[in-house]
Every structure is written in structure tokens, then in C-alpha cells.
Amino acid sequence: MSASRKKRILICGAPDLNYIDGSSVWSQTITLALAAVKGVSVDFIAKSTPERLELYEPLKSSPNVNIIDGVTSTLWEGKKHRRLTMPMMAELAVALDNRESYDVVVVRGREIADTLLNYPALLARCWLYLTDVEQDSTKYTQLEVANFVKLAHGCAKILCQSSGFVQLWRAIVPALHESKLVVYSPVIQDIKSAIKPIKNRPARAIYAGKYKAEWMTLEMARVWPELLAQLPNAELVMIGDKIHSDPKQINYVDTMRGLLESTRGLHWLGPMPRKDVQNQLLNCRVGLSWRAESMDSTLEYSTKLLEYGGAGCAAIINRNALHESLVGSDYPFFANNLDEFRSKLRIALTNDDLAQTAADRLKALALEHTFSKRVELLSTWLDEAPAVTKSAPNKVKVVVAGHDLKFFNKIITSLRSDIFEVRCDVWSGHNKHNEKNSYELLDWADVIHCEWCLGNLNWYSKRKKPHQRLVARFHAQEMKLPYMTSSNWDAIDHVTFVSEHTRRIAFSFYPELSFNKTSVVSNYLDENSFVPLKKTGEALFTLGMIGYSPKSKRLDRAINLLESLLQLDQRYCLRVKGSNPFTYSWLLKREEETSYYRNLMARINESPLLRYRVIFDPPGDDVNKWLSMIGHILSPSDAESFHMAVGEGMLAGAVPIIWNWDGALDVWPKDAVFCDESAAAKAVLDLDLDNWMLKSEASRRFVLDRHSSEQTIKSWHNILLRGSPYV
Template structure:
């Protein structure tokens, strides 16, 4: 992490938790440019021994007072929990590793701790996609903040990987790390003798000096290290020497107790061995299968599995080379260069470059900002904009004194929703002050736009060309007052590896009220399952009876009673519809989805297909009014039957991969978060300078072209 941050352009201060007793790890870091290694114990800031979380949080806060940090990367749930309540709140980039990794372990305290940490963190760094998805489902507050920071493999200077080729002579096994029961290190010491009985001459080299002191383990482990048959114990060594010993081996061991098969973390030592060209024995789980391939020859879950696998590759050079190549290929994606590129992306997003000197004063006013969150974060992040909120407690309720104070302060006011907030600011704005209003579908038919003094407004922003046209038609406003800036899709958050079987999985997000036309989605599914029962419809939605205003209407209730009766009774639908809980973990849920459906009678934009496209799914829409102004017509189908035929053809003709890459490229260009953020920044600065048009136009999806 220190090397990555430094190479990404940061000045890094590493605060040490404990007194330095050996320079094995610290000395190489002290030698790096732009890195300061700070020992609170040497400076008299800490007492004796390793700092406990509360003490460490207090020490870090004191160091921050001297020269405030822009961001603080912290590892460890207990320490992060302490810092979450302190002055570094909002600047934390929390590296999550020591979290419960099963639903059974996730008690109320763990969930509460992680929610507070998520609320206080700007980013949550997760080692694996599996860990990120689990956290987002268990703790909704982590959704949207969780990003990947996989383990980083850095080979020491001068260390060369193992030469290619199968073992010549004795098979050298190697293990580096701690000695603990669940790491199967005692069982490993029996392998040389077991292999010899199979006709494979082998020896085991073990590197490390930390023996866990569990009763019944420590003494036998130490005895096996010192005098085990075929065991060579090298003791503790600096990381570079330990890796040199690994490179001199033929096979590395990372075989663990089966209780660890559900781990959501990825061993750095496994990747280091791969980078050194040394194949690894490890447990089979979905994460390892994705990384090494389901047919990797060195998966093992028991002692007999390990002996079988080592015997097989000891006698079959071609299998040994296959395993080594798989490990080299897997490790290549975890280089320091890859980590630096990833980190620079996060830094550029969090600390955007300024466009002007000084700070433009911007007020954002509204009762509900859920559709403006990412845009608000971006405006706040900018060094050339200062943002203050006028948060109305309700649609028609606010603090007039607070609003008047903000009117006197602001250069630009953004009203989220064209409601009473927009009417108030239009009446009370100062001469020369700029007013932007974002209008949603809800307000268009409410009557408020007709009461708005449009002459006091610089721009009304609509999310699609269709609703911009409806707004002009309904209000009679001048055309130059209305501008389209689409809804945003956090394309980076949705860009995740698909799970097996996704091409046969349909998804629909939100099925209430009845105008969402869940019944038409069922038509599509029935048509597909008549020929191929692998097609499944996944539904992520609150159910209609969870919305009181829907369920109290007799016609809505009748519609859903019929729909759910059909799901229960239709032979074609039997086992083909899965209902998933409503929640913020949509990016993780979309990993299993190959097609996202939009079967509504009407929508203003419908974000779900765009989110699906960003995830690498293919959108499939029925022609609700204005759909062709938001989405490419290739994804729009006249009837449910046509939609089913298109989906079946995409899969059967092998076009699904190409279709989904086309869709992903389209949504990034038109609705990607950075594109929409830039359009809003262009608008904010443009209206302030008197330029009515932003410098970057809105791009809509078209059939083969981008229109600006």
C-alpha cells in the first residue's frame, strides 16, 4: 500500500503500530522516496508495547493536527471504528480485511460497527469481488463506497522467478508464513514421507518463526520443524529472503483447513508464488476456480488430495507446466503497476483538478437528494467549488431564515426538484445570481412548473429528450431555457465480472406499481422457457404490499393477485422466477444477470437498463414513450415475443458477448458518472460566466451513431 500510494503521486506517512524490533519490513520502506516512516514510540507519543486501537486513534489524530492529511488509509476494523468517531471522519479509506465472512458470524454488533465505519469512510477498499458483494448485501451503507484493491505482488529487486521447466530430481516443497492449526502446517510436515511411499522423492522447506501457542499444537509443531522427516526449517527471514527461498522451490503450499474455504480474501503469498513461477497447492473454492480455472491440477481439500496432486505432477511434467503457467497468468493481474493505475483512478476521482482560481459558491436546495448524491459528492470534492446545503425537511417545509442567508452567500443555486423550493428561490434570488432547476417526471404534472417564474431561472435540466419536449409542450417555456443532462450511472461500480450462467439469466429491477408491467416480463420468460428451461427471471424489488399507497388501491391489488397466481400455476414458469430482496447491492446482484428487462408502460429515463449495460448485461426494452430518445433502438422490441426471440438469438448465435460489450461501451459514453459530472460542472461554470450552453454536449444512444 505504501509503495502504491507513493508511486501514484502521494506523500505518504506510515504510522507504526508497535516499536521496531527488526528492520526486516520497515527498512526497505524508509528508503523509498516520498515516504516517511513514523514511530510514535520513538517520538514519545505512545507507551510501551503495541498501541491498542483507542491509543492509536488518539496518536493519529495528534499527528494529523500538525499537518492535516488529505486521506488516511487504515487497516483493521477496531482501529477504523475508533477513527470513525474522530477528526479524520470523511477522510478515511478503510481497507477491510478482518470482517466476519459468513452470515452466521455477522451479528448486530459487527453490522453496526461496519455501518459506522462505512458512514465515516470515503472509500472502502476490498481485496476481492466476493468480499465486496458480501459486504454490500450485509451492510447497505457500504454500497457505492466499496472499491477493489486486490493484493499487490512486488518482487524484491534482483530476484528472478524460477526457471521454466518441471522439477529435475527431488521435489522441493516450500511453505512461508505463520505456523497455525487452520493453516495445516503440522500436516504439511508429513508430506515428504507420504510422497516417498508413492515413489516421489520430496523435501519440505518451511520459512517462518511465528508458532501459534494453542494447546496441543505448539510443541508438536516445533518438534516437526526441528526434526521432521524430510523437513528443512529455515527460521524467520526478511521478506526478500523468504521469497528467494520460495523461488528455489518447485511447489508452494497454501493448503488450509476446509473451514477456511469460504474465505473472501485472497492470499498474497499465493500470488507471490505465482509471480515467481512456482505453482501452488490450494483449496478449491469459487474464487480460486475463477482465478486459476476449474481444471487446475493442484486443488486439494484433504491430506490425501494433496498427496495425490503432488504425486500426479511429480510424475507428469506437462501437468506441472500447466499449473505453473496458470499461476504465472493469475499473478500478472496483481502487479504493482496495476495497483498504481487503480489507485490513480481513485485519487483522480476524489481529488479532481481545478478549472479556475478561487471557489465558486454553490447552494444545493431540496427535500430529497437521493437522485443527486454522486453529483453532490463531486461538487464538494472540487477545489474550485464550495457547496452548502439547504435541506428542506419536507417538500413544502423549510427554514426561511436559513434560505435567505444562503441566497445572500451563493453565486449559483441548484434546486433539486421543480417544486416549492424552486418557486421560493425564483422569487428571492439576487440580481446576477444564477438559478438551475432539475425537473423530474413527478413535478411535470403537479402544477408547480406553471407557477415558476421562468425568467428568473437560467436553466431547467431534464433527464431525457422526451421529457424535455413534454416540459416545453406543457409549460410553453422558451426552448433555450431547457437542457438535457441525463441521469448518471456509476459505471465503475457496476463493472464487475459476470458469474457462470449469466447469459441465461434475465433481471428486472422494480415491479411496482402495475405500470411496471411485470406481467409482460413473465410473457418473455414463458416464451424463452418453452425452448430452454435454463432461462430464469430474477426480480429485485420491494413487493407491492410493501407500498401502502399501492396496496390500498383495489385495481393494483387485483393486478398483482393475478400475476402471482400465474407465477404459481404456470408450468412454463415453474422454478423459473426468483425473488430477491430490495436493497442497494444492485451491482453485486447484476453479476448473475445477462439481460435486464424494461417492460413498463411509461418511464422518464429508466435507469435499470443503463445499470445493467454498465454491468455487462444486454438491455431489452419494450417501446415506452421516449425510450428511443434514451436507448439505442437495437435494444427496443415491439412485443414481448420479439424481445424473447432477440434474447434467444443473442445466446444461440453466440452474439451475447459482443452485444454486451457494445451496450457497455454505449452507456459509458452517454451516461457514465464522469460524463454526467463533467456536464454539470460545465453547466455550473457556464451559467456563472454568462455562457448559456455547457462546453460538453449530452450524448444519447442511437442506432450506430452518437448525436450531440
């Protein structure tokens, strides 16, 4: 790669490196290969807290790799997670990119890629590697084809494990430019020049990888005593500890573990670092890579096949079109059933000439997949990737600073256009940040936006340079904290609010504010992500609430409403989507909060009327799909500055039921705002299906007319550019 082009890479993949299998080895290898390219630094998202060193140790040892513990509570507003879901991986990638502006994001996992369709600016820099997909192009539905087309045209590059995957993509997206499709086959470590020939190796077979029904590992272990009776000096080494359950074999895990622990002549070594696995291979004759017949049509081939070849081993593999294309149709150790496997294993352990022929074929294949060659290839690809971290001369350089950017992330994505270059200064708390990083961004910026008026605004307002524009967005929490009062008001060029009533309240707290330096701009509501799906049959009778912490969200009011409805019609229910309040560490420290939720849960569980009619759904990136079950979206809060969940529900066709919190009438339809539960209950009961459908259509129309994303982005362009020489 050219020395003048520095590249920042993010690895965002489904595999968890705390478990050793082919997919996690793939993630480790591509990370190390990219980090070996000159002038590259790599951030790696760990799906769970790194604990096992077998795969993580080489990453930790690389000076160009930074491991990000994806479940760290500071990344999730204080909430703890054991393991990230794929949508969460995508969400974190977006947040990190808003801060770091990556040149390339490597994505492995279909669900991650699908989620990134909502972030086209980021998707445009993604290299997609998708093997968790249907491998028969004729089985794709129209919707699946449409998604593949969007992914293919939206991403930067598609990495294909084999030529078979290239053909799959071409079959599904025939109009795709061929330059987008590249083969990224498995990678192995560089091959040692001196490798012991087969005749000088003991009669030892080896398996390394996961234990799974389709991988035939149970059969390998079961057949070994029979072979040992014929070859008393033979050994079987098995490496790895990831045992998958199998729905067709209830006791598969226990049976597999029992065989690993007790089979005579079988040495189970458990999990090992790749380097140690390689050392084991160097002293074995044959690797076992036999699979179930159901996998013969696969487009993938195993990294282990290459590792066996790179270590000078033969291997027993299935005869299929892919393997024949790799090692030839006359390869001596093809096996497609138990009898063939048993026979070929005996020959491989006893016939030096045939075993050496097979080993030579695999070594020739392995030489095409070495680490050094892959680093060269990746360097070429990175040279082709446009650098986004290098400032373009005509772009307005915007720094977005704040501790919580979740309400601004989609605005950032939209701003990254021909006009703006955006970098993020993500603070770790209201008044905690990396001051060195903040000073570097201060020197770089033309415009500074402080998301929330907290310590970030205080710091930047006292250091802003004369040519810079400083703007901020006020939410509501700021009124309870001292930061805005002690800011340098003369340095603040503009403050925006998400609603008129929030601006009104702010003026009562801060008379220093000049009305001419303020504006009201709606939160960003994404009408492309929130669309009306076909409603379920029970939607008319289903109330929905998104988020119910802290207690000021007033879940009790929603329960009161449901109770009133159930007394007249038993079909009603309430679905509540969001994190359990008791997962928040800050909430657990507040007795009034914990008592509120304990009492509320007891009320639900002890009531015959409510017990089975209140459903708690987990948080997730499936809100639009969840809204297909919801007929009425609730906002029972004591106070809100805007309440995005209401707008998202309305875009998805839910009818709003809003308590009359201060400002609700300024933001939402007046006929959707009610003074008490009885009025809200009457409004719900009065809607038959026809009238509800009319209200549903009107709800989406209201948001598009009053709070469209296009208008929101246009307003932000004006705020950031006002008085700028770039206009």
C-alpha cells in the first residue's frame, strides 16, 4: 500500500473469538493480515469480553490492532451485556464510525449487513463476507433478492470464499459490476521450507475444529477403536472444545464429550492456539475433514484443508465438485460414507506413497493461500479504497461532541455528503473526555456541534477559535446540571431544541439566551426504516409502549389504561418493548425507582385481569417489525422533550395515545393528546377497524408533513453553515 495513504479499518463480524472454529479463525486472520499492511491500524469489535487467549493473544500482541470490548457498559449507556447480537454489532459499528471515520469496515454476517442497509454512507465503505446465506440462487424469494441487490450495489466490495460464491452473487444480481466481486479464500500461515515427509511421521491422524453432527466427529471417534485393533500403534489427536448440540440427537453433546474423554488411542487436547495446532500437524500423517453428505453442495471449503496441506499432511475429504476443482478428481483420499472413510483412513496411515501424493496436492493448494500473499492482496485492495479520514479541501469540517450521540447518529450519516466531513468527539460522561483528542479535533474543525449542552459545551465554548462556529442541541436534562450556566455564552453561535416547549422552558432557566440564536428542529424520524407493515389480526386490540425506564415514563398509566379497557373487552393487551429496568446500575441505586418497579410487577402478577395481558418484549433492532403487532402507540410520560418512539410508531401505522405532558400539543396531533386514562380509553374503544385504518394512515401522513427527515436535514445544513464561507 502507498505510504502516503493511512487507512483505518474496523472488523465487525459475527464470530466470537472466545470459541474456536473456522469462522473465528477467519476473523482473527483477516484482522492480522490487514494489520500487517503498512500504514494501517485495525479496530476489532469483540462480540463478548475477550477471555480466552488462543485466538486473542496474537491480536493483543499486534501493535496495529485495537480490541474493542463490545459489551463494555460504557458503550451501552451503562447497561451490561454478556454477548452482542448481530444487530447490536451493526449499531456499535455505526456509533464507532461516527467517532472514528473508518476507511473500510469488514463485515461478516448477513444480519449485520442487512442492518447496515439503514446506513448507506457506512455500507458504501463495507467489505462484505457472507457465508451464512442460502447457496442455491433458485431458492431466494423476491424480497431476499431485493435485499441482496441493495447490499451488492450499496457496499464497496464483496469478498467471496470461493468462485462458487462469485457465481451465486452473479446469479442473484446479474447487473452487478464484476469489480465488486473478489475471491477471498481461506488463509493459512506461511509454510515452512523444511517439512518432514510422510514416511518419517508416526501413524497419527488429527482433527482440529468444532464438534458437530454434520462434521462427522462422532463417527470419527466411534470408528477409531476398530481401526486401532488393526493398527495398534496408531493415534488419533483431536483438538478443540466447541461441541454443538444437535436437535436430532438429544444427547449429542454428552456422547461426543464422553468419546473424547474415554476412547482408547484418542488424545483429546482441548482448545489450543493456532501456533500450537500447527506444531501438532507437523507430526501427523493425515487430517480428517470428512463431512456429512448433506454438505456436498456447499460453496465453502475449510481452512483446515489448507492447514493440513501447509503442514505436509494428507487429508480425507468428501468428493464433491468444489474439492475436485481444488485437488483434482483423482485425489486418493475422497470419502463420502463411513465405509469409505474407514478404508481411506487405514490406507492413509499405512501407505506412504499414496499419503505423500495426497499431501503434495494439498501443499500445492496451500501455497496459494499463505499469509504473506494475502497481505499483498489486501494492500492492493486498500490502495483502491478512497481515504475518508483525509480532509477534502472544499468540505466543511464538523466535530460532533457529546457523551450520547444515539439521537444524532442518523443525522451524522446524512451530513457526510459532498458538503460536510464529520468527526466525533465521544465523551465518556457529562464532563469526562480525552482532552488530548478534543484539542486535536478543535484544531481541525470549522464547525463544532455539542450534542447535549453539558461539559462538552462548557469546554468548547471556552476554547473556540474566532473563525469557528459553535452550535449545540439542548434536550432537557441540562436544566438540572450546572454546565450550561458556566459556559461562555458569547462564544455560542446557536442553540437548537427539538420542541417549542423545551425552548420555552430553557428561556426561563437561561435569560442569557438570545431568541435570534435559537431554533426548533425535530428529532430525526426515519420514514424509510419505519414503514407500515401488514398488521397482525390482534393489532387493533394491542397497546404498545417503547422504553419504560425511568419511572417518569409512567408504565403505571399504561397499566391503568389497559385495566380500564379489559373491564369492557377482554381482547386488549399491552406490549412493552425495552430493557428490564433492573439491568441499569444507576437505577438500582435509587430506592424510589426500584420500589416503583417492584410494586408494579407485583400488581401485574397478582391481578387475574392483567397477569396474561401484559407482555414484555426485549430490546432490539426489530422495532419496525414489532410495530406490526401494535395498533396504538402510547406516550404516558410525565415529561418528554419530543418522544421519538411516538413518531416511529406513527410512521409504522400505529395510532398515538398521548398523555398531556407539557408540549405534547405542540409536537403531536391534538386529537391524540388526552388528559387522563378515561379519555384515552374512550378514544381506543371508539375506534372500529375502518376508523382505525383511517387514523393509521393519517398518523403517518402527520409525521411526513410535520417531521420529515428531509426537512430535519435541511434545517441542520442551515444551522451548521449559517455565516459560513462555504455556503
